[in-house]
Amino acid sequence: FLLFVCYRALIFPLLIREGKPTPFFTFVLALLFCVFNGYLQGRSLTTYATYPPGWLGSLCFITGFLGWLIGMAINIHSDHILRNLRKPGETGYKIPTGGMFEYVSGANFFGEILEWFGFALACCTIESLAFALCTLFVLGSRARQHHK
Numbered sequence: 001f002l003l004f005v006c007y008r009a010l011i012f013p014l015l016i017r018e019g020k021p022t023p024f025f026t027f028v029l030a031l032l033f034c035v036f037n038g039y040l041q042g043r044s045l046t047t048y049a050t051y052p053p054g055w056l057g058s059l060c061f062i063t064g065f066l067g068w069l070i071g072m073a074i075n076i077h078s079d080h081i082l083r084n085l086r087k088p089g090e091t092g093y094k095i096p097t098g099g100m101f102e103y104v105s106g107a108n109f110f111g112e113i114l115e116w117f118g119f120a121l122a123c124c125t126i127e128s129l130a131f132a133l134c135t136l137f138v139l140g141s142r143a144r145q146h147h148k
Helices: 002-015 024-048 059-083 107-123 126-147
Strands: none
Touching (some): 002 059, 024 126, 059 107, 107 126
16 A cells, blocks of 8 residues: 555656646645545554455455555556657547557556556455445546547
């Protein structure tokens, strides 16, 4: 969880090229969501979640961890493809190709959805499942808009 948050909050913004500015209200809402969700996930895992001995070797954890890892790799690679669609100064819409974009039009969204369902499977908490479902509904809606 912390790996992704560090990537999304610290590394990703530094890699973005100039583009349309983000409205301040959108930024504030995203910040509040991330702070609340980070607290909820952290509190859930450190205070309430209990796991049996050997959990880290269980099929559920390993499958979830692999789903999270593959989803994060897809997400990061898709972000890279999207950042490099246009040359500096170039404008207009371009359809991304390569990587998972060969299979789905919203590969970045697909990667993040897979990532958080893997996280939910590895953690097996109601909070992680709620986050995965929230991600599915929000990013699924955005992916549908982008596809159209």
